[in-house]
Amino acid sequence: MTEHTESPDEQIVVSLRGIRKSFGGNEILKGIDLDVTKGEVLAILGSSGSGKTTLLRCINALERPDSGSVRVDGSFIDYGGKVANRDILALRRKTAMVFQNYNLFKNKTALQNITEGLTVVQKKSKAEAEATARDVLEKVGLAEYADRYPVQLSGGQQQRVSIARALALDPDVILFDEPTSALDPELVSDVNDTITEVAKTGVTMIIVTHEIRFARNVASRVIFVDKGTILEEGTPEEVIDHPKTERVREFLSKMAVK
Amino acid sequence: MELDYDFMISDFPTVLAGLPKTLVLTFWSMLWALIIAIVFGSVILSRVPVAKQIVVALNTFIKGVPLTVQLLFCYYAVPFVCKWLDSIGVYDFNPRHIPYFPAAVVAIACNFGAYITDVVVSSVKAVDRGQTESAAAVGMTPLQTVVRIILPQATVISIPSMTNYFIWLLKGTSLASIINVAEMLITAQISAADGYQYLEAYVDAAIIYWAVCAAIEFGCDKLYKRVGFFMQPSRA
Numbered sequence: 001m002t003e004h005t006e007s008p009d010e011q012i013v014v015s016l017r018g019i020r021k022s023f024g025g026n027e028i029l030k031g032i033d034l035d036v037t038k039g040e041v042l043a044i045l046g047s048s049g050s051g052k053t054t055l056l057r058c059i060n061a062l063e064r065p066d067s068g069s070v071r072v073d074g075s076f077i078d079y080g081g082k083v084a085n086r087d088i089l090a091l092r093r094k095t096a097m098v099f100q101n102y103n104l105f106k107n108k109t110a111l112q113n114i115t116e117g118l119t120v121v122q123k124k125s126k127a128e129a130e131a132t133a134r135d136v137l138e139k140v141g142l143a144e145y146a147d148r149y150p151v152q153l154s155g156g157q158q159q160r161v162s163i164a165r166a167l168a169l170d171p172d173v174i175l176f177d178e179p180t181s182a183l184d185p186e187l188v189s190d191v192n193d194t195i196t197e198v199a200k201t202g203v204t205m206i207i208v209t210h211e212i213r214f215a216r217n218v219a220s221r222v223i224f225v226d227k228g229t230i231l232e233e234g235t236p237e238e239v240i241d242h243p244k245t246e247r248v249r250e251f252l253s254k255m256a257v258k
Numbered sequence: 259m260e261l262d263y264d265f266m267i268s269d270f271p272t273v274l275a276g277l278p279k280t281l282v283l284t285f286w287s288m289l290w291a292l293i294i295a296i297v298f299g300s301v302i303l304s305r306v307p308v309a310k311q312i313v314v315a316l317n318t319f320i321k322g323v324p325l326t327v328q329l330l331f332c333y334y335a336v337p338f339v340c341k342w343l344d345s346i347g348v349y350d351f352n353p354r355h356i357p358y359f360p361a362a363v364v365a366i367a368c369n370f371g372a373y374i375t376d377v378v379v380s381s382v383k384a385v386d387r388g389q390t391e392s393a394a395a396v397g398m399t400p401l402q403t404v405v406r407i408i409l410p411q412a413t414v415i416s417i418p419s420m421t422n423y424f425i426w427l428l429k430g431t432s433l434a435s436i437i438n439v440a441e442m443l444i445t446a447q448i449s450a451a452d453g454y455q456y457l458e459a460y461v462d463a464a465i466i467y468w469a470v471c472a473a474i475e476f477g478c479d480k481l482y483k484r485v486g487f488f489m490q491p492s493r494a
Contacts, residue, residue: 093397103392
C-alpha cells in the first residue's frame with residue numbers, strides 16, 4: 001500500500017489508499033488504491049456485486065471503509081483509527097452525489113432541493129442560493145420546473161434536478177451512482193446528455209455505470225472493478241476497445257449483446 | 259316497543275350540552291398523548307441504551323392493561339396525589355371536590371400515548387432511507403436532516419393513523435364516565451333517568467359521537483390530501 005505523499009500533487013482531488021470493506025464476513029473491497037485528478041471524468045465499470053457502488057459510497061463515507069484512507073481535496077480521513085463525525089461532514093461538504101433513485105427531497109420543490117444545501121450547509125443567503133439554483137436549473141434545461149415537487153416530475157427530470165443540485169454545491173468532485181439505471185430507456189439519453197454537458201465544464205466526476213457506450217463517450221479514464229480489486233485501468237480506448245484481460249473481454253461482450 | 263321520538267328530539271340539546279366537556283377532555287388527552295408519544299418515540303428511535311428498554315417495557319405494559327383499569331387506578335390514586343401535593347404546598351386539596359378530570363386525562367393520555375408511540379416510530383421508519391443518504395451527501399448534520407427532511411415527511415405519513423387514534427380517543431373519553439367526569443355519555447345517562455328513556459338518550463349520544471367523528475375524519479382526509487400531496491407515489 002502506497003502512502004499519501006507529503007505534499008499531495010495539487011492536481012489530485014480524490015485519493016484512496018488501501019480501502020477495504022466487508023459486509024457480514026464477505027469482503028467486497030480488497031484494498032483499493034485510486035487517485036483522481038482535477039477535471040478528470042472517471043468511469044467505474046464492473047458487473048453487479050463487483051463492489052463498484054460500494055467503492056463510490058466509500059468516497060463520501062455513506063459506507064465507512066473498515067480500513068484505508070480517503071482524501072478529498074484537503075479533507076483526510078484515516079479509517080484505521082477513530083473517525084470524528086465532523087471530519088466526515090467536512091469531507092462530504094467537498095463532494096456531491098447523484099443517486100440511482102434520484103433521492104430528491106420529497107418535501108421540497110425542485111428549487112428548494114437545490115437551495116437547501118446552499119443555505120443550510122454552506123450558509124449562503126436565500127437570494128444568493130436562489131440565483132445559483134435558477135442558474136443551474138437553466139443549465140439542465142429545467143428552468144420552468146423550479147416550483148414543481150419531485151412527484152410532479154418524470155424520472156428523467158428528477159435526475160436532472162439532482163444533477164443540478166450537485167452542481168450548485170460547487171463540489172470538488174461529483175459522484176454518480178448508476179445515474180440512469182432506474183430510468184425508462186427513452187429518458188436515458190436526456191440524462192446522459194446532461195452529464196456530458198456538465199463534464200465539458202471541467203468538473204471532476206466519478207461515474208459508476210453499466211452503460212459502456214456512455215462511459216466510452218464521457219470518460220477520460222476508465223477502471224474496471226472485479227471481485228473487489230481494480231482489474232484494469234486506462235483510457236476508454238485501452239480498457240473498452242482493447243481490454244487486456246479475458247474477464248473484461250467477457251464482460252464487454254455480454255454487455256454488447258444487451 | 260316504541261321509541262319515544264319526541265323525547266329523543268327534546269333531549270337532543272341536553273345531550274349536546276355534554277359535548278364541550280367531551281371535546282375538552284379529548285383535546286387535553288390527545289395533546290398529552292402526542293407529547294408522550296413523541297418523547298417515547300424519540301427515545302426508541304435514538305436507541306439510547308437503557309432508556310430505550312425502559313420505554314419499550316413501559317409501552318408494552320400500558321398497552322397490555324385495559325383503559326378501564328387505568329382509569330380506575332387513576333381515580334383511586336388521585337386523592338393520594340392531591341394530599342401529597344397539598345402537603346408540599348403546591349395544591350389546595352378539598353376532599354369535597356376531587357379533581358377527576360385530570361385523572362381521566364392522565365389515564366387516557368398514557369393509554370393512547372403508548373399506541374401513538376408506535377405511529378411515531380413507524381412513520382419515521384417509513385421515510386425512504388434514500389432521503390437520509392441524500393441529506394448526508396449534501397453535507398447536512400443528523401439534526402438538520404431530522405428537522406428539515408425526515409420530520410416533515412414522517413408527519414405526513416402519520417396523518418391517516420393519527421386520525422384513527424384521534425377518533426378512537428374521542429370515543430374512548432366516554433369511559434371517563436365511570437370515574438365521575440361529566441362528559442357527554444354521563445350527561446345522556448342523567449337526562450334519561452327521570453323517565454327511564456335511556457335508549458332514546460343513548461341514540462342521541464350515538465348520533466352526536468358519529469357526527470363529530472365523521473367531521474374529524476373528513477377534515478383530516480382533506481388535510482392529508484392538501485399537505486401530503488408531495489408524498490403520493492409518483493405518477494411519472
